[in-house]
Amino acid sequence: MKVQFVYPSFERHAQSHPELLECVPCNEYLGGPSLGIASIAAVTPPDVQVAFHDDRVKPLTLDVEADLYALSFFTPAATRALELADMLRAAGRKVVAGGIFPTMMPEVAGAHFDSIVVGEGEGVWNALLSDFGKGALKPRYEQTEPFDLEKLPPPRVDLYVEAESAALHPDDYPLQISRGCPLNCDACVVPYSMGKKVRLVPREVSKTALSDLAKAGKLAAITEDTSFFAFSGARRHLRTFLADLKNDPRPRGQKISYLGCSMPMILSLDPTLIQEISDAGIDRFYLVCGFDPITRNAFGKGDPDAMDRAIRSVQRCHEFGIEPYTSLLVGNETDDEGVFDRILEFTVKAKVPKTEFAIFTPYPGTPSWHQLEGEGRIFDKAWKHYNDANVVFKPKQMSAERLLDGYLTLWREFYKDKLHLAEMEQGQRTIQF
Ligand code: SF4
Numbered sequence: 001m002k003v004q005f006v007y008p009s010f011e012r013h014a015q016s017h018p019e020l021l022e023c024v025p026c027n028e029y030l031g032g033p034s035l036g037i038a039s040i041a042a043v044t045p046p047d048v049q050v051a052f053h054d055d056r057v058k059p060l061t062l063d064v065e066a067d068l069y070a071l072s073f074f075t076p077a078a079t080r081a082l083e084l085a086d087m088l089r090a091a092g093r094k095v096v097a098g099g100i101f102p103t104m105m106p107e108v109a110g111a112h113f114d115s116i117v118v119g120e121g122e123g124v125w126n127a128l129l130s131d132f133g134k135g136a137l138k139p140r141y142e143q144t145e146p147f148d149l150e151k152l153p154p155p156r157v158d159l160y161v162e163a164e165s166a167a168l169h170p171d172d173y174p175l176q177i178s179r180g181c182p183l184n185c186d187a188c189v190v191p192y193s194m195g196k197k198v199r200l201v202p203r204e205v206s207k208t209a210l211s212d213l214a215k216a217g218k219l220a221a222i223t224e225d226t227s228f229f230a231f232s233g234a235r236r237h238l239r240t241f242l243a244d245l246k247n248d249p250r251p252r253g254q255k256i257s258y259l260g261c262s263m264p265m266i267l268s269l270d271p272t273l274i275q276e277i278s279d280a281g282i283d284r285f286y287l288v289c290g291f292d293p294i295t296r297n298a299f300g301k302g303d304p305d306a307m308d309r310a311i312r313s314v315q316r317c318h319e320f321g322i323e324p325y326t327s328l329l330v331g332n333e334t335d336d337e338g339v340f341d342r343i344l345e346f347t348v349k350a351k352v353p354k355t356e357f358a359i360f361t362p363y364p365g366t367p368s369w370h371q372l373e374g375e376g377r378i379f380d381k382a383w384k385h386y387n388d389a390n391v392v393f394k395p396k397q398m399s400a401e402r403l404l405d406g407y408l409t410l411w412r413e414f415y416k417d418k419l420h421l422a423e424m425e426q427g428q429r430t431i432q433f
Contacts, residue, residue: 001133002049004066005041005159007033008084009056010076013356016389023412025422026354030056031221032170036072036099036121038155043122048129052159057168060084062091068132071113072099072121075363078109078383085112094137096128100193101383104365110139119143120179120194122152146180146195154208161216172257175209175220177201177241178227178234185291186367187360190226198232207244214250223260223286228269239273245280252281258325260286264294266313274320285317290329290360299342300334307346314350326352329388330407331360336397340406344413354421357410358388359403360395 014020014028021028033054041050053060069088073081078101088095089112098117102109110116115137117124124141131137157173164170180195181188213220227238248255259282266274266285289295289310297306317324328343347355362368362378363386372378372393379400380392389407391400398406415421 001047001068001129002051002066003044003068003070003129004064005037005050005052006060006069006071006084007037007052007054007056008071008073008077008081009059010074010080011384011387011389013387013389016385016387017408019408020411024415025419026415030168030170032157032160032173034072034074034099035155035174035176037070038157038159038173039152040070040072040098040121040125041156041159042153043125045126045129050156050159052163054160054163054168055080055084057163057165062087062093067094068129069093069095071095071097073097073102074100075104075383076387077101078105078386080384082109082112082383089114094132096132096137098125100189101364103193104189104363106140115139115141117141117143120147123147146197146199149179149199149201149205152201152205154205154212157209157212157218158216161218170218172219172221173213175206175213175222176224177206177222177237178224181226182232183225184367186371187291187363189363189365192365198226198229198234200233200237203237203240203244206241210245210248210255214248214255219255219257221257221260221286223258223288225261225265228261228265235273239276242276242280245282246276248281250281253283255281256283258282258284258286260288262292263287263289263313263326264292264309266316267309274316274322278320278322282322284323284325287313287317287324287326288329289326290332290358295329296332296334299328299330299339299346300332300336302338302342307342310346311350314352318351323353324350326355327358328355328410329358329360330410331391331395331403333396335360335395337402337406340410343410347414354418355414357407357414359391359407360393361386361388361390362393 044050053064071081085095094114096115097109097113098121102116103118106118120143123143128141179199180197181190182196227234294306294309297303298310314324330339362372377394385392391404395403
């Protein structure tokens with residue numbers, strides 16, 4: 001049996017707004033696929049042949065033949081994924097799906113696929129394959145309990161690396177050291193797609209994943225607030241991971257591309273932990289703003305204390321020699337039209353060297369999605385517009401047009417005096433947008 005895994009394409013910021021390419025003096029970075037396919041490929045029995053196709057690089061056609069097509073996608077890629085499923089099924093091919101969108105919108109996805117996986121796929125994938133082999137595929141396979149990570153093999157990132165080409169050769173691939181979150185941030189899907197309990201990826205799995213990336217000459221990208229939590233053993237687990245990373249003989253800057261978390265989290269870390277992060281060779285934080293009360297109050301309400309703390313978060317990164325790469329979100333319920341000026345003021349005061357801007361997006365399954373749906377404020381359900389670069393809902397304190405205009409103005413205004421970035425070496429001038 002041959003399973004063809006497919007990562008469907010989606011629009012990035014510069015594709016939604018090509019004018020950004022004119023005003024942002026940075027290279028547009030096409031990152032690696034998310035970990036979903038690599039994780040499912042890793043639990044696939046060895047007698048099943050697996051192949052990987054990245055639809056972002058080369059649109060999938062019917063020439064790519066397989067017994068079964070397996071698509072994994074999040075909301076921005078759902079428009080294309082549903083289109084691909086329709087195309088393949090019209091040609092008599094069997095197509096299944098998993099990932100965040102099928103988990104959160106099973107009725108929508110289920111109408112286009114022969115079968116969908118709801119929840120983490122590792123626990124049900126082999127049952128699906130077995131049923132498919134017997135010609136008895138069920139319409140839905142659901143992982144109701146969080147998957148036991150003790151049973152998790154290292155992800156098959158080698159599939160991604162083998163598929164690289166001149167059009168796609170990422171410097172990094174994602175690496176996961178925990179799953180799930182007990183918190184309830186209104187714009188985040190993690191507690192609903194991965195469960196509310198923090199579960200830790202076994203140390204040996206992370207070490208093997210790191211070593212596989214090292215052999216391929218790749219960095220690891222890590223984004224997870226949960227690893228910083230002082231409960232559930234998460235922070236201790238992070239410290240063990242950092243120690244392993246420190247022992248990795250590669251020079252600093254050649255192990256991890258960034259460590260991502262909510263920006264004010266930086267203020268809650270004791271200096272020894274930040275030092276351990278630096279000692280592990282991590283040179284860049286990816287700091288997400290707009291999900292937490294501090295940055296919401298700072299940028300949305302102009303709260304001076306919150307603004308000080310936001311600025312202090314960035315300064316703290318500088319003090320430890322770690323580059324603060326911020327992701328600044330607009331369109332929260334607390335944001336009035338003053339948010340754009342306040343964010344620009346913040347970038348100046350905090351000396352933010354490089355940043356990206358994003359528009360609040362009510363992703364299906366999040367508390368915000370349910371709230372805005374309930375209030376009749378979601379006016380666009382073209383899933384490809386759910387990419388943080390379009391306004392798909394009616395904002396509370398301004399028009400949708402003003403929000404979009406403000407977002408584009410932020411890109412233009414922030415980068416207008418940073419043309420020198422175009423002269424910097426590749427890694428320094430590259431951002432995802
Ligand atoms: S944004 Fe971070 S802290 Fe909040 S629910 Fe999501 S993973 Fe948890």
